[in-house]
Amino acid sequence: MARRNVARSTEIPNGGMKQITVGSTDVLLVRVDGRVAAYGAHCPHYGAPLAEGTLEGSRLLCPWHQAVFDVRDGDLLEPPALDCLAAYPCGEADDQIWVELPADPSPSHRPRMASRQPGEDRKIAVVGAGAAGFAAAQELRRAGFAGSLVLIGAEADAPYDRPNLSKAYLSGEAPPEWLPLRPPEFYDEADIERRVARVEAVGVTERTVRFGDGTSETYDGLILATGAEPRRLDVPGADLGSVFTLRSLRDAERIAAAAEDAQRAVVVGASFIGMEVASSLRERGIDQVTVVAPEEIPFARLLGEVVGRAVLALHEQHGVSFHLGTTVERFDGDDRVRSVTLADGKRLEADLVVVGVGVTPRTRMVEGADIAQDGGINVDARLLVADGVYTAGDIARFPDPWTGASVRIEHWRVALQQGQTAARNLLGAERSYRRVPFFWTRQHGTSIGVVGHAAGFDAVRIHGRPQEMDFVAYLLSNGRVHGAVAAGRGDRLAAFHEMLQRGDLPSASIAD
Ligand code: FAD
Numbered sequence: 331m332a333r334r335n336v337a338r339s340t341e342i343p344n345g346g347m348k349q350i351t352v353g354s355t356d357v358l359l360v361r362v363d364g365r366v367a368a369y370g371a372h373c374p375h376y377g378a379p380l381a382e383g384t385l386e387g388s389r390l391l392c393p394w395h396q397a398v399f400d401v402r403d404g405d406l407l408e409p410p411a412l413d414c415l416a417a418y419p420c421g422e423a424d425d426q427i428w429v430e431l432p433a434d435p436s437p438s439h440r441p442r443m444a445s446r447q448p449g450e451d452r453k454i455a456v457v458g459a460g461a462a463g464f465a466a467a468q469e470l471r472r473a474g475f476a477g478s479l480v481l482i483g484a485e486a487d488a489p490y491d492r493p494n495l496s497k498a499y500l501s502g503e504a505p506p507e508w509l510p511l512r513p514p515e516f517y518d519e520a521d522i523e524r525r526v527a528r529v530e531a532v533g534v535t536e537r538t539v540r541f542g543d544g545t546s547e548t549y550d551g552l553i554l555a556t557g558a559e560p561r562r563l564d565v566p567g568a569d570l571g572s573v574f575t576l577r578s579l580r581d582a583e584r585i586a587a588a589a590e591d592a593q594r595a596v597v598v599g600a601s602f603i604g605m606e607v608a609s610s611l612r613e614r615g616i617d618q619v620t621v622v623a624p625e626e627i628p629f630a631r632l633l634g635e636v637v638g639r640a641v642l643a644l645h646e647q648h649g650v651s652f653h654l655g656t657t658v659e660r661f662d663g664d665d666r667v668r669s670v671t672l673a674d675g676k677r678l679e680a681d682l683v684v685v686g687v688g689v690t691p692r693t694r695m696v697e698g699a700d701i702a703q704d705g706g707i708n709v710d711a712r713l714l715v716a717d718g719v720y721t722a723g724d725i726a727r728f729p730d731p732w733t734g735a736s737v738r739i740e741h742w743r744v745a746l747q748q749g750q751t752a753a754r755n756l757l758g759a760e761r762s763y764r765r766v767p768f769f770w771t772r773q774h775g776t777s778i779g780v781v782g783h784a785a786g787f788d789a790v791r792i793h794g795r796p797q798e799m800d801f802v803a804y805l806l807s808n809g810r811v812h813g814a815v816a817a818g819r820g821d822r823l824a825a826f827h828e829m830l831q832r833g834d835l836p837s838a839s840i841a842d
Pocket of ligand 1: 457458459460461462463482483484485492493494495496527528529530555556557558576577578603692695722723724725739740741742743745768769770771772
């Protein structure tokens, strides 16, 4: 396509952005340091309009899930996006901005990656092919690793979008094709061998991996990223048919199949997974969805009482019932579950049950590492387990960069970020992990984002209208802001994200 004038220069001031359409292609115009540039207009993660994001210097934060791009060249800086923005030729003449699109413009492109080269004999294995494992493998190639690279995972499916399982996939909105992080040919092109196998043991001192078939292999470098597994309830009937937990695509398929002809579902646990499942089962058309949980207000401990009550009200408006302040005493049934008896004596009829009561890190197979009481692997700021062995994701217990406290964070984006850091450090970067935690949830069509890690806050300052799901709430501890929660105010979350990125925990005055 020839050059086309698309906007007047004055329409894009310094630090400004605008989405325009050229032919049938959405283009983002943005100006930093006086220079105008043109990129694919949508986030490669879930298609968010980037013009509605936040520009902080040359960092552009996606308005939906905080992916970050460098608007000087379109490079990907932070997940959950995995690709860079396509940059289109663009310039200015006679106070007009022109753009020149290729014949078939693609909105994004994969990061440049190395592939295996003769003479490079090093062998690296990534154990666990979820978020952290996938990100580590991609980052190793992105950083130029040209040796042999194997991504080992127990699931037959190639790495997929796990957060979607309890959201659009379970509600029936997302077809299975949405789930893979990359198409099958990606692994060939990036020279990443995908090995579907269960690892029985990992010896971190010798860097040896023993497989289920009895064979073992020694590597020059290892990244451990085996994630977590759902806890089960220790009550009678917990192993009856149609009592499910949700971690894998197979689990989600089983729940969706059971939901086909179910009228009554009981969800045990009012955590993010439990509440997302309740929302998705209602969206699927199940008449009676009941949540049972010991807390009186869902999310109060994590997000504060006011936000917790607002989320509870949102669910009630959408027909979800609650039995709070109680627990499950037993499940009864025959070939499958038929009822749930609660500690307060109530009995709920059930065609299916989903238990979402937390997870345990999968580290039983790891030998020779410093395993914490909760099952996480204690590591230093570099995510180092032992010489040539790093870890990432749900199993990593690492020092919080802002407080120094030992933390383990079960977030998708953190797993991706840590996979990247572990990969770079395995190649010798010696970086301390210092990335801002971000988490999101989607319930009854409302997205709530959380930035920071605010365990044990002592005050909450709220702006906006939580009951209308239009608010930002700051979580404070000892006069410092540790976290921010928002619905409908992505700009405030992005601003807080960038404050944390730049420095220390901000003082309480930013929450005024
Ligand atoms: P995983 O993604 O679990 O990957 C670990 C992989 O290792 C698995 O594929 C597993 O099969 C494999 N593995 C384990 N043991 C072995 C073995 N012995 N041998 C071989 N392979 C092995 N986070 C958010 O931030 N936002 C959300 O909205 C959100 N929603 C979620 C919804 C659901 C239903 C679930 C389950 C989680 C959600 N999370 C969300 C959390 C997020 O998915 C996790 O924090 C993230 O997946 C952790 O990544 P990981 O790589 O550490 O573990």
